[in-house]
Amino acid sequence: MLIDRVNFPSDIKGLTFEELEKLALELRQRILEVVSRNGGHLSPSLGMVELVLALHYVFDMPKDRIVFDGGYQAYSHKLITGRKEYFDTLKVWGGLGGFLRRDESPYDIFGAGHVGTSISSALGIREALRLKNEDGKVIAVIGDGAMTCGMAYEALNHAGELKSDLIVVLNDNGMSIAPNRGAIATYFSKIMAEPLFYRAREITKRLIGEIMVGKGQDVIRKVRKFEESLISLFTPGILFEGLGFYYFGPIDGHNIRELVDIFRKVKEWHGPILVHVKTKKGRGYKPAEDDPEMFHRIPPFDIKTGKVLSKSKTPSFSSVFANFLVNLAEKDKRIVAITAAMALGTGLDIFQKRFPDRFFDVGIAEQHAITMAAGLAVEGMRPFPAIYSTFLQRAYDQIIHDVALQNLPVTICIDRAGIVGEDGPTHHGVFDIAYLRPIPNMVLMAPADENEFRDMILTSLELGRPCAIRYPRDNAFGFPEREPKVLRVGEAEIKKDGKDLVIIVYGTLLWEALKAVEEAEKELGAKIAVINARFAKPLHTELICDYAEMTGRVITIEEARRDGGFGSAVLELLADKNIKAQVIRMGTPDEFVEQGSRKQLLQLIGLDKDGIKRTIEKILLGANF
Secondary structure (H helix, E strand, O other): OHHHHOOOHHHHOOOOHHHHHHHHHHHHHHHHHHHHHHOEOHHHHHOOHHHHHHHHHHOOOOOOEEEEOOOOOOHHHHHOOOOHHHHHHOOOOOOOOOOEOOOOOOOOOOOEOOOOOHHHHHHHHHHHHHHOOOOOOEEEEEEOHHHHOHHHHHHHHHHHHHOOOEEEEEEEOOEOOOEOOOHHHHHHHHOOOOOOHHHHHHHHHHHHHHHHOOOOHHHHHHHHHHHHHHHHHHOOOHHHHHOOOEEEEEEEOOOHHHHHHHHHHHHOOOOOEEEEEEOOOOOOOHHHHHOOOOOOOEOOEOOOOOOEOOOOOOOEHHHHHHHHHHHHHHHOOOEEEEEOOOOOOOOOHHHHHHOHHHEEEOOOOHHHHHHHHHHHHHOOOEEEEEEEHHHHHHHHHHHHHHHHOOOOOOEEEEEOOEOOOOOHHHOOEOOHHHHHOOOOOOEEEOOOOHHHHHHHHHHHHHHOOOEEEEOOOOEOOOOOOOOOOOOOOOOOEEEEOOOOEEEEEEOOOHHHHHHHHHHHHHHHOOOEEEEEOOEEEOOOHHHHHHHHHHHOEEEEEEEEEOOOOHHHHHHHHHHHOOOOOEEEEEEEOOOOOOOOOHHHHHHHOOOOHHHHHHHHHHHHOOOOO
């Protein structure tokens, strides 16, 4: 096995092309075996193997810096950069990260969990090397899906202006997570160009330059216009040419010989260069080729059949949201749904099928998604943008400036709120309560279960103002479905009465708290009240203050950062009302939570039943915190 001989990029330098092709097959097999056991991003990594090998074959890391966008497509990069022996630990607690991490390897130049960052970071690295007078090529590898990010064009625009010695490799597989949307995606699909044209083009430009010497401005303008027309005629890559890049492509991304040849050529060039590479997502594994969207990020599965090994009998919260929204949209033609390249992940693929004219996939463009929702709301529509918590962070200014300031009825559906599991610190959705709570006009909700979730979706339609509903990456509880009802804004629910301690829970950890309370009461003989907060803004002021005064002890629980979040809101309320009570806030700590199963991580940070019970015991027994 060639893979047994390869530990670092230097080990592939002496391989023949035939050996590189064989190594590509072995790397694919290893990736497939590990991801089938651990889960992970399969189809993007399978499509990148030859490209990764060619880059490492031509360039010399870490002197040359290769920056991978997103990082989830770089499993083969991990395998040939000193991590082969640990690859079995991919995405498990204490193991290799599913994305790129600077603390994991010197070959991971820039940490990458969210897409769209590679060109900007690579440009910064390139300019730093220039300022330090250090050698080394800088290569940004970005997918065509990430080219729906506005940030990518900001970086291209700046790199072109600086004429920076930067190589951008555009990995074009026709998809981001789902099939790409928009005019840019259509443009990429039409691009055809021949690299050999570029030498002829450069000669032509030089000759034109010589002709213009001593000519008047009118003649120069005409010649320049002719030059631009000539380039446009032969080069569909004129978009990148217009941004100041030399364009090469498209190149067959699974032909190692061709890749190596083009990279060797561009390595000798200077200035901004874009190499357009065509690849197939899921390459080498038919189920992933046939359904690259499902295999983009998949839980453990059977290699022979491609079927997921275990499926819950209860629907996910994402599925509950999407199905109920479809039901509401049947009756209310104002309802529209928006996703940022996450139709399948948010469950909105079913809305798309039922109401294609009221569904918008904006690509990986969360800022645009929120402001577009604001525009829809201005004209009387009721938009529901569904965005993962970790990605909603990108659209913070749009939430404030475009939605809240104008008090528009946009319902932001925050999927993957809280601990998300194996995707780790780049994807845990633990900041949204803290960053949304200070925004005027916003109503913040979190359901305890699927029935309350439907209540909140229905309530959002009646509000006529901005709101956000957060819900976890988890399955619902399987409770019998009841008729949804409109909630009174800011009203909490007393789940259990008690005089010795009050526990106020925001979100689905309510049920863990109730189980912990049942055990603690039996052992300690205490009477513990439990309140389902339902709202983080506005709070149920009177209820919370009454119980805090009566018991003198308060525990708040949230699946998010405890500083600045729901617990902080309760603390501020009691301080404003001059109510003296011992308050313990339970939530995620002041650190980035690592990867692991959702159950395992909640246990480690003390947000499971046993952790809540320990906290109850400490506060009732007078322990110091």
